[in-house]
Amino acid sequence: MKHLSILAAILLAVVLGGCNPKGMVSTNQEIEIGKQSSKEIESKYGIVKDAQLNDMVNTMGQAIAKCSDRPDLEYTFKILDQKDVNAVSLPGGWVYVYKGLIDETKGKPDELAGVIAHEVGHIAARHHAQMMGRELQAQILIGTLTKGDVQQVAGVFANVQLLRWSRVQEFQADKLGVKYMYRCQRWDAQGLVNFFDTLLKIQKNHPSKFEQIFLTHPVTEERIKRAQEYLNALKAGTEKP
Ligand SMILES: [Zn+2]
Numbered sequence: 499m500k501h502l503s504i505l506a507a508i509l510l511a512v513v514l515g516g517c518n519p520k521g522m523v524s525t526n527q528e529i530e531i532g533k534q535s536s537k538e539i540e541s542k543y544g545i546v547k548d549a550q551l552n553d554m555v556n557t558m559g560q561a562i563a564k565c566s567d568r569p570d571l572e573y574t575f576k577i578l579d580q581k582d583v584n585a586v587s588l589p590g591g592w593v594y595v596y597k598g599l600i601d602e603t604k605g606k607p608d609e610l611a612g613v614i615a616h617e618v619g620h621i622a623a624r625h626h627a628q629m630m631g632r633e634l635q636a637q638i639l640i641g642t643l644t645k646g647d648v649q650q651v652a653g654v655f656a657n658v659q660l661l662r663w664s665r666v667q668e669f670q671a672d673k674l675g676v677k678y679m680y681r682c683q684r685w686d687a688q689g690l691v692n693f694f695d696t697l698l699k700i701q702k703n704h705p706s707k708f709e710q711i712f713l714t715h716p717v718t719e720e721r722i723k724r725a726q727e728y729l730n731a732l733k734a735g736t737e738k739p
Contacts, residue, residue, distance in 0.1 A: 523627040525571070525590070531626075532590030534652030536574065539586070539594060542656060544579035546597055551577055555595055555614070558607070562615045563591075565681040567674070568622040575614070583697070584712055586658050587617040589626035603693065612679060612690030616715070619674030625667045626655065661714050668715055672725040680732050680739045687729055694722045 546552065559575030571591040578586075581598040588594075593614060603610040620626070630651060655661070663671070672690065679687040686692075697717050731737035 523589075523624070523630060528624070528627060529571075529590035531648055531652050531655065532588040532592050534648055535588045535655040536592045538652060538656035539578070539588070539658070540576070543594075543658075546577035546579050546600075548577075551600060555600070555610075558611055559593055559614050559618070561684060562611060562618055562678055562682060565678045566615075566618050566622045571621070573618075573621075582713065583700075584658075584714060585613050585617050586661070586714055587620045587626075588655050589621070589624075591621060593617045593621070602696070606689075606692070606696075608679075608686040608689030609693035609696065610689075611685040612675060612687075612693050615678045616671050616675035616690055618678060619671035620663070620667070622674055623667070623670050625663065625671065628667070629661075629663075658714065663715060668721060669724055671715075672721055673728050676725055676729050677732070677739055680729070687732070691722055691725050691729065694725070698722070 555577055556575045559573060563569060563571070563573040573591040573593065575593050575595070577600060578594045578596050580596045581601075582596050583598045583602045584596045585599055586594050595610070595614065599610070599613060603613070675690050676687055679685055679689060694717050697712055698719075728737065732739055
């Protein structure tokens with residue numbers, strides 16, 4: 499029952515589009531929940547052990563995290579052994595790239611970096627805390643959150659198939675992703691938009707495949723348009739990086 503009510507709270511939070519006040523969940527609590535979820539995700543989906551691939555993703559991720567608005571968190575970047583084209587983040591600094599995304603962006607590091615920057619954007623904007631819902635945040639605030647509660651919340655984040663960000667959160671993570679790439683000056687900040695274009699091409703050619711693609715972050719024309727406009731504004735100097 500408890501699990502159901504947490505799920506309901508999360509769905510409500512998603513529907514409301516992240517209206518919850520920020521800052522009620524502390525960084526330490528985010529890390530505690532993220533750490534627990536990371537164990538569940540890794541045992542559930544499996545991790546790619548290829549040292550070279552891991553090194554590539556970790557080096558890229560750590561560099562992007564340093565350009566983010568939360569550079570002091572300890573970040574972990576790993577590859578999930580799944581063929582879907584997707585990526586997920588957990589509260590407190592964990593980012594998982596799916597093997598299917600690595601394959602899809604092979605030879606296009608700017609696109610992979612763009613997706614990782616988008617995930618770092620979710621973490622930096624503390625979207626996970628918003629997703630936890632008011633009820634749970636209040637519990638955390640008054641200190642009644644038990645170890646069992648942490649485990650249950652962690653279980654929700656580890657259930658990747660059920661996670662959906664709101665449109666507002668996606669727009670914000672896109673914007674932050676583009677901003678961090680632009681700050682880093684190490685990859686083409688156009689990478690995220692190019693990746694979205696690739697996804698839309700796949701959607702046209704293989705509609706059935708697309709249902710599984712970037713499932714947790716549905717791509718729309720509106721998102722592409724907004725991200726491109728924001729990047730143009732950064733380049734024109736009308737937005738500050
Ligand atoms: Zn997203």
